Amino acid sequence: MRTVAVVGTGLIGTSLALALVRRGLTVHLEDADPDAARTAASLGAGTTDPADGPVDLAVVAVPPALVGRVLADCQRRGLAHRYTDVASVKAGPRADVTALGCDTTHYIGSHPMAGRERTGPLAARADLFEGRPWVLTPTADTDTETLNAALEMVALCGAMPIVMDAGAHDRAVALVSHAPQLLSSLVAARLEHADETAVRLAGQGVRDVTRIAGSNPAMWVDILSANAGVVADILDELAADLGETVTALRALEAADEAGRRSGAAGIEAVLRRGNNGQARIPGKHGAPPTRYETVAVVLGDQPGELGRLFGEVGALGVNIEDVAIEHSTAQQVGFVQLSVAPSAVARLNTALREHGWSVRSV
Ligand SMILES: NC(=O)c1ccc[n+]([C@@H]2O[C@H](COP(=O)([O-])OP(=O)(O)OC[C@H]3O[C@@H](n4cnc5c(N)ncnc54)[C@H](O)[C@@H]3O)[C@@H](O)[C@H]2O)c1
Numbered sequence: 476m477r478t479v480a481v482v483g484t485g486l487i488g489t490s491l492a493l494a495l496v497r498r499g500l501t502v503h504l505e506d507a508d509p510d511a512a513r514t515a516a517s518l519g520a521g522t523t524d525p526a527d528g529p530v531d532l533a534v535v536a537v538p539p540a541l542v543g544r545v546l547a548d549c550q551r552r553g554l555a556h557r558y559t560d561v562a563s564v565k566a567g568p569r570a571d572v573t574a575l576g577c578d579t580t581h582y583i584g585s586h587p588m589a590g591r592e593r594t595g596p597l598a599a600r601a602d603l604f605e606g607r608p609w610v611l612t613p614t615a616d617t618d619t620e621t622l623n624a625a626l627e628m629v630a631l632c633g634a635m636p637i638v639m640d641a642g643a644h645d646r647a648v649a650l651v652s653h654a655p656q657l658l659s660s661l662v663a664a665r666l667e668h669a670d671e672t673a674v675r676l677a678g679q680g681v682r683d684v685t686r687i688a689g690s691n692p693a694m695w696v697d698i699l700s701a702n703a704g705v706v707a708d709i710l711d712e713l714a715a716d717l718g719e720t721v722t723a724l725r726a727l728e729a730a731d732e733a734g735r736r737s738g739a740a741g742i743e744a745v746l747r748r749g750n751n752g753q754a755r756i757p758g759k760h761g762a763p764p765t766r767y768e769t770v771a772v773v774l775g776d777q778p779g780e781l782g783r784l785f786g787e788v789g790a791l792g793v794n795i796e797d798v799a800i801e802h803s804t805a806q807q808v809g810f811v812q813l814s815v816a817p818s819a820v821a822r823l824n825t826a827l828r829e830h831g832w833s834v835r836s837v
Pocket of ligand 1: 482483484485486487488505506507508536537538541545561563587589590591592595596
């Protein structure tokens with residue numbers, strides 16, 4: 476593959492173009508907003524000059540609702556030999572592409588599982604897709620050369636291809652991304668009018684659950700509009716679970732022993748199902764989840780403290796598998812939770828204490 480056209484030079488289109496230019500490809504940039512295309516070109520993402528003839532691959536990087544129309548227009552113009560898109564949902568654009576009578580043999584849907592909170596070409600980064608999954612959704616009529624062109628694009632961006640059915644993709648992203656976003660927002664929304672004293676008690680649990688509630692509403696309205704039915708199905712199931720959980724909690728307040736026992740069993744079942752689901756989330760580098768242990772260290776809130784701690788752990792030959800920082804709301808300190816292999820815990824605890832660190836058991 477030597478020549479590519481990127482149609483829609485926002486965050487994703489420009490990031491892709493930057494990655495491909497870096498690998499020596501010629502990239503032609505187009506956008507309904509000429510400023511966006513010019514900005515992308517000025518960042519080194521390619522040229523706004525049209526190609527002389529059909530390019531090897533055209534990538535449609537516009538909002539999901541426009542993919543069908545833009546693809547139809549590109550094909551009418553004979554812009555490329557093969558086509559793909561990068562929309563975050565796949566079934567809707569696929570249905571539009573079919574309804575508009577596009578050539579589906581030379582088109583394959585795709586979704587890079589990477590992004591940022593910001594949109595537009597100025598937020599683009601050439602390394603945005605490195606090491607990230609990139610879903611491809613071929614159908615029975617996608618020809619092999621088109622699949623190969625998409626695989627080559629993914630490889631050039633340093634991403635990992637995952638082939639899926641469009642409907643299965645949309646259910647998957649609803650489950651792991653879209654429904655969690657709404658639940659996080661709903662939990663955070665409970666805090667909007669809560670007492671200041673209650674909010675000040677916020678600890679790591681509520682911070683973890685509400686982290687993504689800070690997302691951009693306009694961007695999420697777009698995403699959810701394109702996958703609304705599937706997300707609503709998952710929320711319906713969650714609503715049924717919530718109903719059962721409320722019933723179990725009410726039973727816990729019951730006067731009779733049998734009622735309380737059934738309530739406790741109901742709550743325990745919910746928590747156990749949660750344990751089981753959480754244990755299935757892949758660990759580092761997509762490996763099966765590994766049980767690390769946590770060493771918690773109290774750290775003063777001053778420059779260089781974190782570097783000093785990491786340096787000492789490194790000098791002990793211990794690999795930090797993951798790290799989380801919990802900030803004290805009342806004092807100028809934080810608790811750094813280092814995830815390490817269980818075999819390293821005792822040695823790390825002893826050595827850090829000897830070096831004057833305050834190590835907490837968790
Ligand atoms: N933002 C993310 O995190 C993310 C992640 C993965 C996939 N995606 C998908 O990538 C696509 C682009 O998203 P983005 O974040 O880059 O958005 P963006 O708003 O940064 O860019 C979209 C660009 O498309 C242009 N455009 C709109 N209509 C057009 C048309 N008819 N012809 C040509 N250009 C047109 C806009 O002017 C804009 O520059 C979307 O389908 C989105 O679902 C986004």
